[in-house]
Amino acid sequence: MKAEVEKVIKEIQPSLRADGGDIELVDVTEDGIVKVKLKGACAGCPFSMMTLQFGVERYLKARIPQVKKVMVVG
Numbered sequence: 001m002k003a004e005v006e007k008v009i010k011e012i013q014p015s016l017r018a019d020g021g022d023i024e025l026v027d028v029t030e031d032g033i034v035k036v037k038l039k040g041a042c043a044g045c046p047f048s049m050m051t052l053q054f055g056v057e058r059y060l061k062a063r064i065p066q067v068k069k070v071m072v073v074g
Contacts, residue, residue: 001066002028008063009036012056016042023056032068034060048072 002025009025016022021042026035036056042048049072057070 001032001064004064005034005060005067008060012059015055016040016051021045021048026073032066034067034070035073036070037074038072 005028006025009023013023017040019042020040022039023042024037024039026037028034034057036052038045038048038052042051045051052070052072057067060067060070
């Protein structure tokens with residue numbers, strides 16, 4: 001599943017980079033938890049959690065049903 005998640009993350013990156021941010025996949029657990037690191041403008045943005053939940057998480061869940069949650073680490 002990690003390869004699938006990595007592919008979808010690459011699809012999301014251009015949108016985040018357009019706003020000066022970025023996202024990096026850190027890990028995918030066996031129980032469907034995707035761990036990511038926010039970079040650039042996303043790291044300090046007050047709206048980053050909304051972007052993560054309503055953008056990244058929703059998109060990943062729609063594309064990969066095994067994904068249960070997306071969380072920021074590091």
